[in-house]
Each structure stands twice: as structure tokens, then as C-alpha cells.
Amino acid sequence: MHNGARYLIFFQYIGTKYSGAVKVPPNQLVKKGVQDYIEEAIWRLKPVNSVSLCVSSRTDSGVHALSNSAHFDLQRKNDKPPFSEKVLVEALNSKLGTEQIRITRAHRVPDDFHARYNAQSRTYVYRIAQGISHHTLLPLTDSNFCWSLRNTELDVGAMREAAALLVGTHDFSSFRAINSDLPFKNPVKTLDVASIQPGSSFARTHFHREVPLWELTFTSRSFLYKQVRRMVGALVAVGQRRLSVPQLKEIMDVRDTLAYPKGLAAPAHGLFLTRVDYRETDLQHSQETSEDQSTPNS
Incomplete structure (x- = not known):
């Protein structure tokens, strides 16, 4: 049976x-x-x-x-x-x-x-294309999959300094979007990774124009609503010198969603959930019965 x-x-x-x-x-x-x-x-x-x-x-x-x-x-x-x-x-x-x-x-x-x-961690990667004067100048393989910035200069050093402030256990209330569904969710999260590295494009070797890409990677057990896109938006603003590192720290320390500047969040299309990790032991199921290999009827 x-x-x-x-x-x-x-x-x-x-x-x-x-x-x-x-x-x-x-x-x-x-x-x-x-x-x-x-x-x-x-x-x-x-x-x-x-x-x-x-x-x-x-x-x-x-x-x-x-x-x-x-x-x-x-x-x-x-x-x-x-x-x-x-x-x-x-x-x-x-x-x-x-x-x-x-x-x-x-x-x-x-x-x-x-x-x-049972999920132990989730990892998101946000892709940014730099120095793109118009989105039509992106290869088709990237156009819906990254945020294209007009700026040719990004202060990546300052962005990394700001990202380091986000790592660790903090109250991320300032990076949570206002959402009536989840007002009581604990805003204290532990961000294990916030890294900024040069990205790669499949089109780079096949496209006749260099497209500088950056990948922002974030790992945590869980995230608040729109937390990653708001963190990315703030880090990009630091890279564009529209926000200083102390100002970003101030926004975080206030622990208030209204302290986050309006219109700063990164758009959805550059964001990828890249992995959800589980303990191997949680996935183990004892196979008491031989499994059916038959193909289901359509």
C-alpha cells in the first residue's frame, strides 16, 4: 500500500x-x-x-x-x-x-x-551594467537581466565600505518596504555576505562592445520585503556619490522604513535568487519501496 x-x-x-x-x-x-x-x-x-x-x-x-x-x-x-x-x-x-x-x-x-x-540560507545576486547611455545598447542576452546605469564612474571602494556595514546581525527596518502583509515580521536579520565583484556576460565575447558589469551578492537565512533591492539602491547611490557611507549608516541606525530615501530602490529586473540551501540530513528520505519509473499519462 x-x-x-x-x-x-x-x-x-x-x-x-x-x-x-x-x-x-x-x-x-x-x-x-x-x-x-x-x-x-x-x-x-x-x-x-x-x-x-x-x-x-x-x-x-x-x-x-x-x-x-x-x-x-x-x-x-x-x-x-x-x-x-x-x-x-x-x-x-x-x-x-x-x-x-x-x-x-x-x-x-x-x-x-x-x-x-528548513531553508538554512538564501542567496541573491543583483546585476548592474555600467556606463550604458541607453538600455537599447545592451546585448539582448542582458537587457532584461540587469540595471543599466548611465554613470561611467562608480566608486566601488566606497560601495564595498558601505556593504561591509550591512554585514552581520542588524535591525534592517530601514531597508524593509512598507507592506501591509508582513508588519509583524522580525526586522532583525543576519546578513552573512554582501559582496561586490565584477560580473560576466555571455555576450562579452560575442558582442562588439565592452559592457562593464558588477554583481552584488547577498546571503542571509531570510530577508525582509524588498530588502535586497533597497540595499542595492543605497549602495549604488554611494557609488554615485549621492549618498555618503556615514549617511547610509545613519539610515540603517534610525531603524525606520520612512528614513529610506524615496525612489532609491533598485528595479526588479536586475535581481536573481540564485540558491536556497538546506542541510543534507534534512533532505534524506528513507526509500523503503522501489520507486516507479513509469512515465505518467498525459
Whole structure:
């Protein structure tokens, strides 16, 4: 006799056409979230149970992911054994069709595993193109995937000095966007990494113009709403000498979302969630039964 199986999936998406990672309430006439499409794909595998995806990281509208994650339970009809991880990945990608969403891998996990609460860290990378007088001068491979700045000069040394102030355990209230959903979320977070490194472009070797790119990387167990985009915006303002390092520290020390200068946050399209990390031991599921390798019926 087979019961349902809990799976953790990792998935990528280009966020441009989606309202964000999570589901959109049915009464809202807006574009759908990535979760809506993945749930539809799972539903097309004809599970017995009502499937609900629990997404680990709620990326915002227009933000991309190279690796987000989610868990769900799946019970097959007629007491069939659970899908193997390989078959599940292939089947879901087939059902997703031409959507800009791709399942990269799946793990069968224990029944009490939780994609959001078991996550040990999340890493975001923000891409900046420098000295671009008009966005049409970017290669097509980069145009929707970085924030293009007109400035040819950025004081990266000052940006790194400012980024170092953000590392560690702080109250990040000043870097949280005002959002009625999560007013009671603890604003104290530990930022493990805030680094600024030269980035790379696939087009660099194939495009007849040098495009200076920077990648800003941030790692923490969790982030506040729009925290990364607000940190990036402030660091870029420091690089452009519109904000001094002491001023950035002052904004942080005030611990008030209203202290953050209006219009400074970085746009969504330069931001990528690049990884969600788990403990190997949390992912281990005892394989008591041999897994079914059959391909699901379409």
C-alpha cells in the first residue's frame, strides 16, 4: 500500500511576465504567479489529493530565479507508487510547456520537511551594467537581466565600505518596504555576505562592445520585503556619490522604513535568487519501496 510522497523541487524562472513567485488570489485580475503555473502542471499529473505548493522564497513581481524551491505532497490514483525524482522533473517540465519556468531537480523528502522553514540560507545576486547611455545598447542576452546605469564612474571602494556595514546581525527596518502583509515580521536579520565583484556576460565575447558589469551578492537565512533591492539602491547611490557611507549608516541606525530615501530602490529586473540551501540530513528520505519509473499519462 502506497501513501502520498512529499517532494522538494528546485525551479528557475524568468520573472518578467509573472506577478512574483507565489500564487495570486483568484479575485485579482492581474498576471499569475509562478506557483499558479507549477500547481497547474502538478494537477495535470492527476493526483488524488488537492495539491498546494509551499514556496520557500517569495520573490517579487519581475524578479528572476536561477534556483527557488518549494515542497508539495503528491498521492497517485489507484495506490500507484510515487514517481521517481527523475520522472517527476521531466513530467512537470513537459506540462509547463512554453512557460519561462523550469524544474531543475526534485528530492523525495520526509513528510515533516518544510521548504521555507528548513531553508538554512538564501542567496541573491543583483546585476548592474555600467556606463550604458541607453538600455537599447545592451546585448539582448542582458537587457532584461540587469540595471543599466548611465554613470561611467562608480566608486566601488566606497560601495564595498558601505556593504561591509550591512554585514552581520542588524535591525534592517530601514531597508524593509512598507507592506501591509508582513508588519509583524522580525526586522532583525543576519546578513552573512554582501559582496561586490565584477560580473560576466555571455555576450562579452560575442558582442562588439565592452559592457562593464558588477554583481552584488547577498546571503542571509531570510530577508525582509524588498530588502535586497533597497540595499542595492543605497549602495549604488554611494557609488554615485549621492549618498555618503556615514549617511547610509545613519539610515540603517534610525531603524525606520520612512528614513529610506524615496525612489532609491533598485528595479526588479536586475535581481536573481540564485540558491536556497538546506542541510543534507534534512533532505534524506528513507526509500523503503522501489520507486516507479513509469512515465505518467498525459
